[in-house]
Amino acid sequence: MKLYTTLVFVIVAFVVLPINAQDNSIEWTTIENVEDSLSRKRKKTILYFYTDWCVYCKKMEQSAFKDLQVIEKLKKDYYTIKLNAETADTIQIGNDQFINKNLKKSRNPTHELAELLGSRKDKPFVAPVIVLFDEQFNVIKRSFEYLSPKELYQWIQ
Structure with missing residues (x-):
């Protein structure tokens, strides 16, 4: 009986818990x-x-983007793109x-894309930058600073 209980515990720990962790x-x-x-x-995107x-x-990746409220809101209402502003990749958008x-x-x-979408007049690109697009992929607003979990959640409302 002890072996059975231990086996059930191990299965739960290695199967169920990782599945729940992926959802978060x-x-x-x-x-x-x-x-x-x-x-x-x-x-929205x-x-x-x-x-x-x-x-x-x-810091944002360890706090704001790990916040359960933020994650739920983003999963429900947004497509989410994470892009290294220094990537060597060629990015195709439409034509x-x-x-x-x-x-x-x-x-x-x-x-080039980070400079286009993430720069301000007379200021160089400085990460982190978050760009919010509407459903037609038009820019709604941009953030040029660290956002705490609470600030990010309010920003995406």
Whole structure:
């Protein structure tokens, strides 16, 4: 009987708990996948630009993007894109292609798309940047700073 109880506990620990843990994370996707998804079902979209060296990006990923309220709201009402602002990838949106023109010119080369969507007049791109799009993929608003879980939740309302 003891062996049976132990076996049941082990099965629950290794099967059920990881399944529940997966439900508590944001399902990040790509711009190309969102384009396809928008053709089937219209939803707002969040585009989160980060860099590998950005301390505030890491802090947001460990707090705001792990908050259960934020996760539930994003899963329900948004497509979510996470994009490294220094990626070397060519990104296709409709008929337009975006590249990282600064790839071999700069130590921290910012991708053309990040500069286009994540910069302000007379200010360089600085991560983290979050861009909110409506159902037709038009920019509604942008955030250029760290957002706490509470601030991010209010921002996506």
